[in-house]
Amino acid sequence: xxxxxxxxxxxxxxxxxxxxxxxxxxxxxxxxxxxxxxxxxxxxxxxxxxxxxxxxxxxxxxxxxxxxxxxxxxxxxxxxxxxxxxxxxxxxxxxxxxxxxxxxxxxxxxxxxxxxxxxxxxxxxxxxxxxxxxxxxxxxxxxxxxxxxxxxxxxxxxxxxxxxxxxxxxxxxxxxxxxxxxxxxxxxxxxxxxxxxxxxxxxxxxxxxxxxxxxxxxxxxxxxxxxxxxxxxxxxxxxxxxxxxxxxxxxxxxxxxxxxxxxxxxxxxxxxxxxxxxxxxxxxxxxxxxxxxxxxxxxxxxxxxxxxxxxxxxxxxxxxxxxxxxx
Amino acid sequence: xxxxxxxxxxxxxxxxxxxxxxxxxxxxxxxxxxxxxxxxxxxxxxxxxxxxxxxxxxxxxxxxxxxxxxxxxxxxxxxxxxxxxxxxxxxxxxxxxxxxxxxxxxxxxxxxxxxxxxxxxxxxxxxxxxxxxxxxxxxxxxxxxxxxxxxxxxxxxxxxxxxxxxxxxxxxxxxxxxxxxxxxxxxxxxxxxxxxxxxxxxxxxxxxxxxxxxxxxxxxxxxxxxxxxxxxxxxxxxxxxxxxxxxxxxxxxxxxxxxxxxxxxxxxxxxxxxxxxxxxxxxxxxxxxxxxxxxxxxxxxxxxxxxxxxxxx
Ligand SMILES: Nc1ncnc2c1ncn2[C@@H]1O[C@H](COP(=O)(O)OP(=O)(O)OP(=O)(O)O)[C@@H](O)[C@H]1O
Ligand SMILES: [Mg+2]
Numbered sequence: 020x021x022x023x024x025x026x027x028x029x030x031x032x033x034x035x036x037x038x039x040x041x042x043x044x045x046x047x048x049x050x051x052x053x054x055x056x057x058x059x060x061x062x063x064x065x066x067x068x069x070x071x072x073x074x075x076x077x078x079x080x081x082x083x084x085x086x087x088x089x090x091x092x093x094x095x096x097x098x099x100x101x102x103x104x105x106x107x108x109x110x111x112x113x114x115x116x117x118x119x120x121x122x123x124x125x126x127x128x129x130x131x132x133x134x135x136x137x138x139x140x141x142x143x144x145x146x147x148x149x150x151x152x153x154x155x156x157x158x159x160x161x162x163x164x165x166x167x168x169x170x171x172x173x174x175x176x177x178x179x180x181x182x183x184x185x186x187x188x189x190x191x192x193x194x195x196x197x198x199x200x201x202x203x204x205x206x207x208x209x210x211x212x213x214x215x216x217x218x219x220x221x222x223x224x225x226x227x228x229x230x231x232x233x234x235x236x237x238x239x240x241x242x243x244x245x246x247x248x249x250x251x252x253x254x255x256x257x258x259x260x261x262x263x264x265x266x267x268x269x270x271x272x273x274x275x276x277x278x279x280x281x282x283x284x285x286x287x288x289x290x291x292x293x294x295x296x297x298x299x300x301x302x303x304x305x306x307x308x309x310x311x312x313x314x315x316x317x318x319x320x321x322x323x324x325x326x327x328x329x330x331x332x333x334x335x336x337x338x339x340x341x342x343x344x345x346x
Numbered sequence: 347x348x349x350x351x352x353x354x355x356x357x358x359x360x361x362x363x364x365x366x367x368x369x370x371x372x373x374x375x376x377x378x379x380x381x382x383x384x385x386x387x388x389x390x391x392x393x394x395x396x397x398x399x400x401x402x403x404x405x406x407x408x409x410x411x412x413x414x415x416x417x418x419x420x421x422x423x424x425x426x427x428x429x430x431x432x433x434x435x436x437x438x439x440x441x442x443x444x445x446x447x448x449x450x451x452x453x454x455x456x457x458x459x460x461x462x463x464x465x466x467x468x469x470x471x472x473x474x475x476x477x478x479x480x481x482x483x484x485x486x487x488x489x490x491x492x493x494x495x496x497x498x499x500x501x502x503x504x505x506x507x508x509x510x511x512x513x514x515x516x517x518x519x520x521x522x523x524x525x526x527x528x529x530x531x532x533x534x535x536x537x538x539x540x541x542x543x544x545x546x547x548x549x550x551x552x553x554x555x556x557x558x559x560x561x562x563x564x565x566x567x568x569x570x571x572x573x574x575x576x577x578x579x580x581x582x583x584x585x586x587x588x589x590x591x592x593x594x595x596x597x598x599x600x601x602x603x604x605x606x607x608x609x610x611x612x613x614x615x616x617x618x619x620x621x622x623x624x625x626x627x628x629x630x631x632x633x634x635x636x637x638x639x640x641x642x643x644x645x646x647x648x649x650x651x652x653x654x655x656x657x658x659x
Pocket of ligand 2: 394395434507508
C-alpha cells in the first residue's frame, strides 16, 4: 500500500498540480496582504495613529462604567469583562488592534477563503486524479496489475488527503511569511474572543471566552480542513464517475460556486441545508456569525458534510471496483 | 480445474453483451506454453473487446478465462500475475520519464529488483533514451517501452493488441523477430491480435480467426494453409474442363479465368485424382500449378466474402 501511495504522490508532484497551487497562493497572498494593508491604513487614518492607546483606555473606562451600571443584564457583564480583558491585553502588549500582525492575517485569510477559494484549489487537486487515468488510457495499465482495484483507488484517495492537508499548511506558511513582511510577525498569543452563539434575534454570550490566537488559528484551519476534505471527497467521486477531466472540473466548480451563492441568495429555502456546499464556511461558527441557513448548528453542518463524504466514497469505490473499462 | 499445465491461457465460451448487442459470443480457445497465438479479424470484429476480457478490464457476460490454471474472475490476483499486456495503444504517463514509468509499474508488482528494469530496457533497446520524458518519444519508442512494461514482471503470457499499428516495415520486422525470440528462448506464450493477415502468417504458430464477434476457425497456421489450395489448370477445351471439374465433390470453387485457364479450389492431395477425371472426359491437360494460398484466401473462404469491415465513426 505504501508503494501505491508513493506512486500516486510521484504522479501528483510530476503533474505539477502542487506547483500550480503553490503558485496561485504565491500570487494571491500578497494581493490579499495589500488589500488588508489598505483597510488598516484607512482605519488608522480615521482613528489617528498616535492615540490608539488613548482610545483603548477610553474604551476600557466606558466599559467599566457600564459594568457598574445596574441596568446592564447579568449575562452581558461577563462579555464586557472579557472585552475589557482583551483591550487591556492590547495595551499591555503594545498591540494596535487595528494594525494586526501576520497571524491575524492568516486567521482572516482562512475565514475569507473557506467558502470559495479553498474549495476551488481543492477541485484543481482532485478533479483529475482518477479521470486523467481514463483520459490518458493509463487506467488500463493500473488495472491489469496484480493489485485489487479498491487498493488503487484508496491510494489515490489517501494521496488526495495528503495534498489537501499540504495545501492548507502551505497557506499558513506562505500567509505568515508573506504578510509578515508588512504586518510584522507578532501576534500568535493575541487574545481573541470565541464562543458567540446566536439564538434567534439574541446574541447569546454565555459561552464567550478569550483564547490565544494560535489556538483560534488551529481551530479555524481544522474546520477549513474538514470542509476541504468534503469538497475533495465529492470531487473524487465525480472524478471516478466522469472520465473527462474538463467535465469533472467543470461540474465541481459549478457545484461549489452555486453552493456558495445559494446559501446567501435563498437562506430560507430549508432544503438547502442538506446540500454540502452550503456548509463550507465552518469558520463562521467561530466568529459567532453562524451560517445564513435556518437553524443550523456546527454539529449539524459537520453531520451534513460527513454524510456527503461517506456517500461519495461508497459510490466512488463501488463504481470503480465494478466498472468495465471500455475506452 | 484443468490439469494440463502446458496450457497457459484457456478461454471457454466467452461472451460479452453491451446493452442488447452481442459484441462477442462463444469464444473458446487454448494457448499453449511457448506458443505464438494469432487472433485475426477485421476492424470491429471484437478483438479488443476479447482482449479486455482476458486482462480483466471488462467482465464477461458469460464464459470463463483461465490463466495458468487460475480463474480470472475468481482469483484475479493469481491469474493476472502471469500476464503482461498492451491493450490498444501503449499509453504511458507522458509527464514521467521512461524509467519512472517502469518504476511505477515495478512498485505494483511483487519483488521487482531495479536490475530487472535495466534488463528489460536493454532487451527493448531503449537504454540511451530511458531517462527522457515519454512525451518526447516516437511512437515506435513508446511501443517498445510498452513491451518493456509488459515484460517487467516475467510474465508467462504476453497479450498484445495490434502491436504493429503505426510501425514502419523495419519496425514491424524487428518486433516480429523480437516476439519469436521471446517465445523460443524464454518460453513465453504470446497472444497477439491483428487485422493484417500476412503478419499473422509470418509470426504465429496457431491462429483463431474472428469475424463479427465469433470465432470462425482455429487452426495451426501450417494446417490452415494446406487445407485447400488454388490450383490452376491449363485445359482444352476450357469450358468443358471447368464443368467437369465442377462435378467433383471436393472442388469447392471453380472458375474460368483466361481462354484456356481454369482455377479450382481443392485439396492438394486430390490433384492426381482430378487429373484422371479430366482425362476420362477427353480434356487435354497441358499444365497444373498449385498455389500456396495466403491467409487472405482462407479468410475470404471462411467468412464468405470480403472481410466484413465495420465503418468506425
Ligand atoms: N462501449 C461500447 N459500446 C457498444 N459497442 C461497442 C463498445 N465498444 C466496442 N463496441 C463495438 O464492439 C465491436 C467490437 O469492437 P472491438 O474494439 O473489439 O473491435 P476490434 O476487433 O478490436 O477492431 P479494430 O481492429 O478496429 O481494433 C465493434 O462493433 C464496436 O463498435
Ligand atoms: Mg482493436
